[in-house]
Amino acid sequence: MSAIRYEAIKTCKQSGARLGRVHTPHGVIETPAFMPVGTLATVKAMSPDELKELDAHIILSNTYHLFLRPGHELIREAGGLHKFMSWDRPILTDSGGFQVFSLSEMRKISEEGVEFRSHLNGDKLFLSPETATDIQNALGSDIMMAFDECPPYPAEYDYVKQSTERTSRWAERCLQHHKRPEDQALFAIVQGGMYRDLREQSARELTSMDFPGYAIGGLSVGEPKHLMYEVLDYTVPHLPAGKPRYLMGVGSPDALVEGAIRGIDMFDCVLPTRIARNGTTMTSQGRLVVRNAKYAKDFGPLDPACSCYTCRTFSRAYIRHLFKCDEILGLRLTTWHNLHFLLELMRNVRQAIQEDRLLDFRDSFFQAYGLDKDDRGF
Amino acid sequence: MSAIRYEAIKTCKQSGARLGRVHTPHGVIETPAFMPVGTLATVKAMSPDELKELDAHIILSNTYHLFLRPGHELIREAGGLHKFMSWDRPILTDSGGFQVFSLSEMRKISEEGVEFRSHLNGDKLFLSPETATDIQNALGSDIMMAFDECPPYPAEYDYVKQSTERTSRWAERCLQHHKRPEDQALFAIVQGGMYRDLREQSARELTSMDFPGYAIGGLSVGEPKHLMYEVLDYTVPHLPAGKPRYLMGVGSPDALVEGAIRGIDMFDCVLPTRIARNGTTMTSQGRLVVRNAKYAKDFGPLDPACSCYTCRTFSRAYIRHLFKCDEILGLRLTTWHNLHFLLELMRNVRQAIQEDRLLDFRDSFFQAYGLDKDDRGF
Numbered sequence: 024m025s026a027i028r029y030e031a032i033k034t035c036k037q038s039g040a041r042l043g044r045v046h047t048p049h050g051v052i053e054t055p056a057f058m059p060v061g062t063l064a065t066v067k068a069m070s071p072d073e074l075k076e077l078d079a080h081i082i083l084s085n086t087y088h089l090f091l092r093p094g095h096e097l098i099r100e101a102g103g104l105h106k107f108m109s110w111d112r113p114i115l116t117d118s119g120g121f122q123v124f125s126l127s128e129m130r131k132i133s134e135e136g137v138e139f140r141s142h143l144n145g146d147k148l149f150l151s152p153e154t155a156t157d158i159q160n161a162l163g164s165d166i167m168m169a170f171d172e173c174p175p176y177p178a179e180y181d182y183v184k185q186s187t188e189r190t191s192r193w194a195e196r197c198l199q200h201h202k203r204p205e206d207q208a209l210f211a212i213v214q215g216g217m218y219r220d221l222r223e224q225s226a227r228e229l230t231s232m233d234f235p236g237y238a239i240g241g242l243s244v245g246e247p248k249h250l251m252y253e254v255l256d257y258t259v260p261h262l263p264a265g266k267p268r269y270l271m272g273v274g275s276p277d278a279l280v281e282g283a284i285r286g287i288d289m290f291d292c293v294l295p296t297r298i299a300r301n302g303t304t305m306t307s308q309g310r311l312v313v314r315n316a317k318y319a320k321d322f323g324p325l326d327p328a329c330s331c332y333t334c335r336t337f338s339r340a341y342i343r344h345l346f347k348c349d350e351i352l353g354l355r356l357t358t359w360h361n362l363h364f365l366l367e368l369m370r371n372v373r374q375a376i377q378e379d380r381l382l383d384f385r386d387s388f389f390q391a392y393g394l395d396k397d398d399r400g401f
Numbered sequence: 402m403s404a405i406r407y408e409a410i411k412t413c414k415q416s417g418a419r420l421g422r423v424h425t426p427h428g429v430i431e432t433p434a435f436m437p438v439g440t441l442a443t444v445k446a447m448s449p450d451e452l453k454e455l456d457a458h459i460i461l462s463n464t465y466h467l468f469l470r471p472g473h474e475l476i477r478e479a480g481g482l483h484k485f486m487s488w489d490r491p492i493l494t495d496s497g498g499f500q501v502f503s504l505s506e507m508r509k510i511s512e513e514g515v516e517f518r519s520h521l522n523g524d525k526l527f528l529s530p531e532t533a534t535d536i537q538n539a540l541g542s543d544i545m546m547a548f549d550e551c552p553p554y555p556a557e558y559d560y561v562k563q564s565t566e567r568t569s570r571w572a573e574r575c576l577q578h579h580k581r582p583e584d585q586a587l588f589a590i591v592q593g594g595m596y597r598d599l600r601e602q603s604a605r606e607l608t609s610m611d612f613p614g615y616a617i618g619g620l621s622v623g624e625p626k627h628l629m630y631e632v633l634d635y636t637v638p639h640l641p642a643g644k645p646r647y648l649m650g651v652g653s654p655d656a657l658v659e660g661a662i663r664g665i666d667m668f669d670c671v672l673p674t675r676i677a678r679n680g681t682t683m684t685s686q687g688r689l690v691v692r693n694a695k696y697a698k699d700f701g702p703l704d705p706a707c708s709c710y711t712c713r714t715f716s717r718a719y720i721r722h723l724f725k726c727d728e729i730l731g732l733r734l735t736t737w738h739n740l741h742f743l744l745e746l747m748r749n750v751r752q753a754i755q756e757d758r759l760l761d762f763r764d765s766f767f768q769a770y771g772l773d774k775d776d777r778g779f
Contacts, residue, residue, distance in 0.1 A: 068729040093722040336487045344471040351446040
């Protein structure tokens, strides 16, 4: 018996997108879902209560970062990550693979695993399929990710082929090493770069091992968007219909909608929270940089169409003032708003699937947001 | 008719402290009261809704800082400070006097006012009784402060005498210049340094002008605590019983209790919020520096006796982790806790006055907090 179960609700007749639910030990995730990122056991600037007010169903946290600080043994002693951070809804943890390849220094990759130096203090550390699995077992996340190698973009065919095959062997080792399959679901990560045959090979190898869910990794790493959509177009059909599909590291509004249309159920990205801390917000009319001088005397809300706490309560002029003065409330308010924006977008996407009109929704949403075909990668 | 009214409820038979209410255009302040400081139109790291959850009755904001950023004309255009920052309860604004003397550079004091350079960009600026009053009229605070000169500690008698007499003349000019006495109450500030005759002279001159309330300034500027209490002992009796008395810049738990015992109704201080941002908290057992290594695996709350959101929800180990990682939630949680601690202390003080046992309360509170006579300035 797997720790999670995917329940298919319906397929959008217009777009082919799917509406569903992922049942986990800590509750239900309605899909397609966006997962706010809580890198270090906190979604930056937000409290867990506020995330509930925003109705986030699940958050993501990072194995690599928690391994470094405060250490997974401490979190195990605390009773697991849910208890440590006071979040009783589902948590997904990544495997650390992506961070090892993007953040750390002096990586040495072998079949055994990856030796690297901490980006914080240069300490020599080692992650492998077994250690990444141990760490996630200590954290007690509802959904764990297999330890993978994420090739850069662009990358040569031969390198990606070797790396993809190693990712399959590593996935097998994670599965073997996993100690808590009854209450933690381990997802595999399909790699293969921008090569169709390698994506298909990866999907084939991994689905043969019967994981409770599958992610698509190695996208949103610098490639043009049309290429990402192309990869989704030929990869998703190779994933089993009865299990959740997770597109890693994607959180721009257009890619969330396009991903849902291509049958993706789950997304995560630091984008909404990261740009919020620089004073950039997502609104129904497109991006708005609230720090800009033109909002100095703008006493209207960030987004007149928005119903979030920030927009109900504060003006652009006030939020701009807070940013100009480096006041913490400023980035709290923009973070709140941006998360609301994406979570509300996903609620609208689910509603549109329910009503068989996701393509119509996409067109009107993109038009208001100011995205034309070029921006969207076509 | 004054904008505010002081309602005396009762005097503590044991201590002489008084319980009362200050009625303002934006609601009632139960006294003795602690006022959280919102320097730049935000109590650092807190939202206005959270301040209401903490049941803060009034907050303080700073004329000097708002004059520099975003400028009082912008706040006037926004509809006043309450509307600008979305706080519909009472606001007190200081006059800028203290900041001009403590923060700015190259002050030139004349009878007319003070020429100084901005601590932000060196711009040459000028504040006088008239401009400080204009600014506060633009802000629309419920309680405004007269523009005063705050002498340093220690200071020579002759200097303090001149300065105190000028503060009286400036107070008169503020009163004359004040445009909104019907909905903004202007308080005068008693100065006089550590000299009894000058304090008495200042109180006499200012009370003769019949302000709706009186502050005691020039304390908590580096003098030993016993000296501060001595000044209160001989100054408070010269203030009218029917009007509120505000001790400026005081917020240590012991001084709040000692001040209340000496007949003070209102206090403000950045202390609880400032130390919170460094990871220092106030607990019923005394100060606790949650950053300390010894709390790394302490899964209990900051203060087991505390009922605040932070203590109900999070552990010392988690909060320490947040501080070690410079996560914003960390200082949000300690700020929340410290403000709760002082607001709860004042609720307990009011209850003890009601029950004629404030001296008993002081003794047991100080004992638990770890304050002996020496710490308290005796």
